[in-house]
Amino acid sequence: MHARRTAGLLMSLLALALPAAAQPSAAAGRIKLASGTASIVRGGTQLPAKVGEVVFEADALRTGTDGRLGVTLKDETRISLAPNSEVRLDRFLYAPSEGRLAFALRIVRGLTAYVSGRIARLAPDAVRLETPTAIVGVRGTRLVIRVDEP
């Protein structure tokens, strides 16, 4: 094998991969409904979850005793939270033309409603909802989930 050529190839692959990794992740969706105490937790910082606010991959959404949240994601997935609830959008990738689709929502506690979107329609196996005690796979559907306080 030509070690130098291999190294060169590796370098160019890295060059291709690095800018992509350094890019801030694209918006996953927006908060459409909010009331009471509700926040977005992003990288350890807690921000008020107001109507119109952008939600990114890896964000957690949290409601207080009087809080409610409704979010619509870019692929038309909808999520809502009742009071005293928390979810985290572990994974959101919506690039159908590149064949890259992924959705993972972790329900940490409380009550959540989920209505599947285009990712579930295009690639059902790319969707997973996780609770502390189970993994839910979906086939184009509407679900409600309750997770008892840990």
Added chain:
Amino acid sequence: MTKTRAMAVLLGMSATVAAAACGPRRVITPAPAGRSLVVLLADPDGTVGRATVSNPGGSVDLVGERDSTEAAMNQAPRAAGALTEAEVQRMFGEVLAALPPAPQRFILQFEFDSDELTAEGRKLLPEIIRIVTDRSVPEVDVIGHTDTTGTPQSNVALGLKRAASVRDLLVKAGLAAALIEVRSHGESDPLVRTADNAYEPRNRRVEVSVR
């Protein structure tokens, strides 16, 4: 009513234990941390999807309307039967009411071998703008699609071109350009599944998604 049902089972079991242990005892039912209840609901159009709830212990398929399952730590998920509509409303009415309005999707077709929208497509433009103005936080995706004729790359470019032409029409009709995002799904998101290199006019379209 899974909680009641679970209580009934626990009470039944503890009654047996209590009888064996000579004399009634106070029953303590701890709520295990992270215990999850998953309920499948019908889609807005009335169809019922499917969901599979699994963990290392096993899995349960939810197939019917309001079908439910409960999963606890270190236990296989347990099928918990169908809830009644009243139970769903009592437990989940509040969270369901917090769901944002359903996104609306419009399909705009093109004249044969042309970048011109059909008459039907043009008629949809004012309707789209009306729906957008009804939303509290409107977002509009204009998504170009193609059939499978040609390469995937060239179809992404073609889809983008079609989407941009519809964006221009929407802006001309009065929609704020800042609300619109132009995308292309190329040949990867067909309305009608076909083989590769298949001519299919129905797949040559622009979809407008209003969220």
